[in-house]
Amino acid sequence: MAGHFAAEGLQFFLDADGDWYQIDPPRRVYLPNPINWRPSYVRMTPERRNLIKKRLA
Numbered sequence: 001m002a003g004h005f006a007a008e009g010l011q012f013f014l015d016a017d018g019d020w021y022q023i024d025p026p027r028r029v030y031l032p033n034p035i036n037w038r039p040s041y042v043r044m045t046p047e048r049r050n051l052i053k054k055r056l057a
Helices: 046-054
Strands: 012-014 020-022 027-029
Touching (some): 020 046
Antiparallel strands (some): 020 027
């Protein structure tokens, strides 16, 4: 995959099921590896991840 994927100001998380989600506005990201990422020291609780996933519906 080649190209530039601008992600300035956007935040994502990788869920336990292997899918990427954008936090605000909430949406599922369908590209296999949408961002060049490194692990963050900020941890999201399972409840917060589930809340973001529920907002997609």
